Amino acid sequence: MGKQTRAIVQGITGNQGSFHTRLMLDYGTKIVGGVTPGKGGTASVGVPVFDTVASALEKTDANASIIFVPAPFAKEAGMEAIDAGLSPVVIITEMIPARDSMILIEYARTRGATIIGPNTPGIITAGEAKLGIMPGDVFKPGKVGLASRSGTLTYEIAASLTHNGIGQSTCLGIGGDPFTGLNFVEVLKLFRDDPGTDTVVLIGEIGGSAEEDAATYIRDSKYPKRVAAYIAGRAAPPGKRMGHAGAIITGTEGTADAKMKSLREAGVLVAEVPSELPRLLLQQVSPLQ
């Protein structure tokens, strides 16, 4: 993700699609086309619109997609992008049926495409490009890679890092749903191989076992980069869905305390409150510097 990314916007003529296309262009992202069935031949915010992804590929050199189409159509929109060879495919759409996401994610896996989301704020390479709906101005170039299950909390933490002089390499939301294209372990692997990243910040929340799995991976692989984390939802009661479809404690599984404990045991710097993250990073100098 960066200057070499040339994206199409699926669902470009909708409210969200056109609004965020404008903001992505303003940030410097190369948006080479848009797709809305039935609107081919028109233009939206100065970008040519096509009826299908395949027809967009005849006229543009797109290599990535960002999807805003409504939930009932998101699965096929994703498949269409994958069939055209685009990757990553960023899915902003929320409230997609879990079964649709499950099938789409498997479709991507067998075809070697990367899905970011669904229900994600997207991905941003600070100062270069963004495929997403995040406010660009809170991010500043640097060496911290950030991955999160939430939107606004990501902006909160990115803003506080930036405010404390800690810049970021790539920041992405893995998505707030039970099924996501990337999980924390996969993101950790990507950051491990990224020379521009020396520290990884994970922003987790209650529900599922993505944070525990990350802890196991960090410990077992002797992860070579510094990792810090914050987990939201210590005050959440069991059995209640806290806004995100994936944020629910079932039985004794998925509590914030359990996640914090496993991350600490794996050597991760765990913040008690969001504002503690920059303090932790400033206190302990990166092993690579």
Add this chain to the structure above:
Amino acid sequence: MKLFEYEAKSIAQNLGINTPKGAVASTSEEARDIHKRIGGEAVIKAQVLVAGRGKAGGIKFASKPDETRDRASEILSMTIKGEKVKKVLIEQRATAKKELFASIVLDRANRCQTVLASDQGGIDIEDVARQTPEKVLRHRLDPVFGMRSYDARLIALKLGYQGIQQSTFSDFLSNLYRLSVIYDAELVESNPVIEMQDGRFVAADLRVIVDDNSLFRHPEFQERSREISGEVTALESKARDNGLAFVELDGDIGIIGNGAGLVMATLDLVKQYGGKPANFCDVGGGANAEHVATALQIIQGAEKVRAVFVNILAGITRCDEVAKGIVDVKKVMGLKKPLVIRMVGTNQEEGRRILQAAGLTAMDKMDEAARIAVSKVAA
């Protein structure tokens, strides 16, 4: 969305899944008549969505129809974990050769559906999984192709079934899987599955949870999903009808924020400073003045709330809209509880000017704002 047991069994029957002979009743007289019709010994089960009805006395047995009427009348007057019992299911009590457990769940970590099965049915499966994990069989299904006949047969084989019983149990499992696909179920669980003397498998209990995001494909459930049940409090129902993501909690500090993660972090901070949040309330991305005003009205109107903390980090949301919403409430009905506002981000200056004109101020840092919100109720 959780289905009532009788709803789950009704769709199961249409898919060829055996369930005990019986019917649902809303009155004790109906219950008696059902028992007369089905004969034998009857079990009377409260139809509620909360778990743990057995321990709460919501399942009773009766050998005669008049007895069934009396037991049904008792159960119909019960409230189980806050949920009023409105219906009872009357079923013929089955004599089991064996009790099993079978479920099909969405498996987040493996991004597929997974079958859990055990020959230790009828008891709490989480206990079985903890104490004797080897007794719970886990079998992952292909995310696209799902349960094939050999998946089902392998599970039956591992549970010790051979010959005709292997086929019979595989068919039972395949039908449960079909139900999960047709109804977009997050969970299909039968505990116990009863193996009858005649070799049939019967879903004596059946839980089905339909994925809320798929309700557009299931118009038959849409109306029911809006009904108030024991799972949703009156305040939650009111807030959700107004498009807010809302969970009621047991504290006294009302919380309003934008974005689920930020609101969760806000609750955590309030708790960190010794306060108790009264709710989780996410006005969502791009919330306008009206959303914010509605949230504030609902929350300050709750008796238990003694202070309200608004925490906004505006990205797509705009501070001026948030400020307008707050000021509207102040003008129209007045601010009924002490209010602490933290508001930064898009159109921050404009938002603060609107607040100032109405005699309100907003803070920068969420930690400090949380601390002050807690101090408002400590006094």
